[in-house]
Amino acid sequence: MMTSRQVARCTRCGTIVDAEIRSLSKCPKCQVELHSCIQCVNFDPSASLECAERIPARVSPKDAANDCPLFSGRTSFERETTAAVSHNPNEPTGAKKAFDDLFKF
Numbered sequence: 001m002m003t004s005r006q007v008a009r010c011t012r013c014g015t016i017v018d019a020e021i022r023s024l025s026k027c028p029k030c031q032v033e034l035h036s037c038i039q040c041v042n043f044d045p046s047a048s049l050e051c052a053e054r055i056p057a058r059v060s061p062k063d064a065a066n067d068c069p070l071f072s073g074r075t076s077f078e079r080e081t082t083a084a085v086s087h088n089p090n091e092p093t094g095a096k097k098a099f100d101d102l103f104k105f
Contacts (some may be wrong), residue, residue: 001078008073011038021073022051023065033065034073041072 008019010027017027025034037043037059042052049058053070
């Protein structure tokens, strides 16, 4: 059975980042500031002022760090796709194991 995990990803490059985003956090790969509108769960391009929450003024640019008190980092649940490593050299791995697993009763 596949399990899932909760992850936070950089909106620009997709790199997994620490889910606890602080005011000065940056993506380790592309260096975009993470405490910004585009990384927030409330960011909604179709909403008024591009925010799902009621805010007094539009924040711009959306990918720059800000100190919005409504900020909450966007996370998602992803399937865990790594297979357990077998320590038995006689046991099949990869595609062969997946095929054999189809016919287990």
